[in-house]
Amino acid sequence: MPTPAGTDSCGTHRPRGGPDGRTTPPAASPSPAAPSRTTAPATPADLSWSAPVTEDTGERWCQRVTVAFRNAGGTAVRSESVTFGxxxxxxxxxxxxxxASTVxxxxxxxxxxxxxxxxxxCVDAWRVPLGMHIETRDVSVRWA
Known part of the structure; x- marks a missing residue:
């Protein structure tokens, strides 16, 4: 005599399974976990600078020199020396x-x-006789 679905030949209830009759355990419920915070590694410093902008000081052997610097990287520039020509x-x-002078x-x-x-x-005054002047034109930078 055929047995009804879900019971065995003794009439006891058995869980339904897959086609081969086996059952799979219930999936573990996911535990609530805090979302992981992934931070991208910092990119190295990426320093760029402009050409020097000069202004006379009234002394032929000195100039005021301005240079614009920009760090486009992801890490701070921690040390830097600027050499003027x-x-x-x-x-x-x-x-x-x-x-050359370094600051x-x-x-x-x-x-x-x-x-x-x-x-x-400034350069030494004796290097710039009357009728001569200075021009700070070159900038080189060493940075880390």
Whole structure:
């Protein structure tokens, strides 16, 4: 005699299963977990700078020099030195030589921040005789 679905030959109730008669245990209920906060690793500092903007000081051997800096990276610039190349120019426009001077940039420059420091850059007065002047044209930067 056939047995009704869900009972065995003894008439006891058995759980329904898959086609092969086996049952699968209920899936574990997901435990409520806090959403994971994934932060992207910070990108390195990415410093760029402008050409120097100069202004006379009234002394032919000094200039005020402004350079614009921008950090487009994801990490602050923590140390920086700026080297200026100041050219000594004769009365007829001849470049008689270049004098290097190094200064420190006020740091840190935060990610996405800009800085526009101004320095007074001077060379020895004896290097710039009457009729000559200086032009700070070159900027090189070492940063970390």
């Amino acid at each position: 100041t050219h000594v120019i004769g009365a007829l426009g001849v470049d008689w030589g270049t004098v 420190e940039l006020p740091v840190p420059v935060a990610p996405g921040a800009s800085a526009n420091p101004t320095w007074t850059v």
